[in-house]
Amino acid sequence: MTQERRKFRREGEAQRQGDLIAAALDLIAEGGPQAATVRAIAQRAGVTPGLIRHYFRTKEDLIGAAYAQFVRRMAEDHSATLEGAGPDPLARLARFVWRALCPPLTDSRTVGLWAGFLHLVRNDPRMRNIHRTGYLSFRDPLESLIGECLAATGRSLPPRQLQAEAIAANALIDGLWLEGSVLPEDFQPDELPRLGVEKVGALLGLPLTDHLEDMQ
Amino acid sequence: MTQERRKFRREGEAQRQGDLIAAALDLIAEGGPQAATVRAIAQRAGVTPGLIRHYFRTKEDLIGAAYAQFVRRMAEDHSATLEGAGPDPLARLARFVWRALCPPLTDSRTVGLWAGFLHLVRNDPRMRNIHRTGYLSFRDPLESLIGECLAATGRSLPPRQLQAEAIAANALIDGLWLEGSVLPEDFQPDELPRLGVEKVGALLGLPLTDHLEDMQ
DNA sequence: CCCGAAATTATACGCTTGCAGAATTACCGG
DNA sequence: CCGGTAATTCTGCAAGCGTATAATTTCGGG
Numbered sequence: 494m495t496q497e498r499r500k501f502r503r504e505g506e507a508q509r510q511g512d513l514i515a516a517a518l519d520l521i522a523e524g525g526p527q528a529a530t531v532r533a534i535a536q537r538a539g540v541t542p543g544l545i546r547h548y549f550r551t552k553e554d555l556i557g558a559a560y561a562q563f564v565r566r567m568a569e570d571h572s573a574t575l576e577g578a579g580p581d582p583l584a585r586l587a588r589f590v591w592r593a594l595c596p597p598l599t600d601s602r603t604v605g606l607w608a609g610f611l612h613l614v615r616n617d618p619r620m621r622n623i624h625r626t627g628y629l630s631f632r633d634p635l636e637s638l639i640g641e642c643l644a645a646t647g648r649s650l651p652p653r654q655l656q657a658e659a660i661a662a663n664a665l666i667d668g669l670w671l672e673g674s675v676l677p678e679d680f681q682p683d684e685l686p687r688l689g690v691e692k693v694g695a696l697l698g699l700p701l702t703d704h705l706e707d708m709q
Numbered sequence: 710m711t712q713e714r715r716k717f718r719r720e721g722e723a724q725r726q727g728d729l730i731a732a733a734l735d736l737i738a739e740g741g742p743q744a745a746t747v748r749a750i751a752q753r754a755g756v757t758p759g760l761i762r763h764y765f766r767t768k769e770d771l772i773g774a775a776y777a778q779f780v781r782r783m784a785e786d787h788s789a790t791l792e793g794a795g796p797d798p799l800a801r802l803a804r805f806v807w808r809a810l811c812p813p814l815t816d817s818r819t820v821g822l823w824a825g826f827l828h829l830v831r832n833d834p835r836m837r838n839i840h841r842t843g844y845l846s847f848r849d850p851l852e853s854l855i856g857e858c859l860a861a862t863g864r865s866l867p868p869r870q871l872q873a874e875a876i877a878a879n880a881l882i883d884g885l886w887l888e889g890s891v892l893p894e895d896f897q898p899d900e901l902p903r904l905g906v907e908k909v910g911a912l913l914g915l916p917l918t919d920h921l922e923d924m925q
Numbered sequence: 926c927c928c929g930a931a932a933t934t935a936t937a938c939g940c941t942t943g944c945a946g947a948a949t950t951a952c953c954g955g
Numbered sequence: 956c957c958g959g960t961a962a963t964t965c966t967g968c969a970a971g972c973g974t975a976t977a978a979t980t981t982c983g984g985g
Contacts, residue, residue: 501950502951503950527742542943543944605831608823611821664885665908667880668880668883675840688876692877757934758973
């Protein structure tokens with residue numbers, strides 16, 4: 494009884510690469526890099542292991558491509574949240590903070606990916622650059638928004654102090670993001686984004702809570 | 710030529726377990742869980758792989774013990790920082806925040822361990838409990854300190870709002886801890902703890918910066 | 926001084942891993 | 956409808972993994 498060869502369909506390069514990257518990200522998010530074996534990735538992508546080497550020179554290349562996509566998606570998703578917002582800087586800042594603390598940015602998958610990639614990022618300068626790009630693409634818009642808000646309320650700061658405000662606000666968001674993602678059952682729905690908007694406002698002395706109704 | 714057996718010295722159980730745990734933590738901090746193989750741990754501890762199974766029933770047990778020690782050390786180190794402080798609640802809170810953002814709590818090793826353990830913590834309820842213990846042993850004292858400070862300045866909050874303040878302050882500290890640990894070259898020495906004390910003060914409306922001279 | 930218990934090493938096994946190359950199959954252009 | 960191309964599967968390999976167990980060495984007590 495010769496068992497027959499598995500049937501398959503041909504797909505384009507972009508499709509298959511996308512499938513493989515998505516599978517790798519899923520596995521890393523759930524179980525860390527150790528869970529993303531060549532065989533597991535292939536199985537989740539619905540192909541056989543050998544195909545990976547047809548689209549990526551090595552497994553490390555695939556992981557690198559996956560990280561790049563992860564960072565790019567995060568940045569795109571979040572910068573897109575400002576498009577629907579009006580012109581009022583305070584409303585825009587409130588929305589920016591709120592959205593940073595909602596899914597998909599705040600969920601266990603994201604922090605799982607973040608932690609899973611940390612050591613790869615640390616030990617590979619190429620990945621380190623990808624990381625920095627993503628970090629700044631989050632902090633820079635935040636700094637601009639804060640600057641606009643302060644200017645709108647009559648205050649304005651020298652660049653260095655403005656940057657410090659952005660770092661602190663960003664840290665507050667990051668910390669809430671971290672806690673909410675790691676211990677999700679400790680927070681009620683909306684508690685985290687609400688807390689974020691409220692406390693970033695307190696940090697900067699801005700009445701952000703006035704814009705809470707616009708959310709959700 | 711029969712190559713001779715390796716010489717060795719007998720050590721007590723505590724000593725060897727400690728060595729093995731330390732070796733495992735080193736490896737996880739540097740390269741994540743995947744770097745902490747039985748053979749690598751043994752080599753770094755200066756013994757042969759078989760010995761691990763003499764002191765730990767399984768590798769998973771060793772990793773669990775390592776995580777427990779890591780969490781315990783962090784909590785001990787940090788709660789010890791309050792012992793040298795005076796009775797003034799404001800000074801105590803300032804010191805608490807300052808110390809949380811200095812080495813050894815803020816360094817790349819700590820965040821490396823934190824990230825390395827994340828997925829193990831997620832998927833193992835026993836480790837999850839260890840984690841929660843450590844997290845609360847940090848947040849609870851913070852909440853008490855904030856309560857004392859607010860009481861001392863005449864304000865006092867219902868428990869629920871006090872807890873929210875503690876969560877936010879803790880998040881701010883966590884976020885700064887994260888950023889400082891991941892991108893250490895982006896911050897000058899003392900910039901991070903100084904920022905932390907200043908911004909936690911801003912968050913709570915407390916004059917914490919008055920106590921900055923006592924640090925260092 | 927030596928003997929027994931326990932600490933430590935050595936060896937081996939079955940399994941998984943990433944990678945390589947040959948074999949096969951699906952699909953497109955004629 | 957058919958042939959060529961390349962997308963995909965299949966098989967195999969060497970290395971590394973955690974674990975099990977037997978063989979040795981150390982060292983304190985008689």
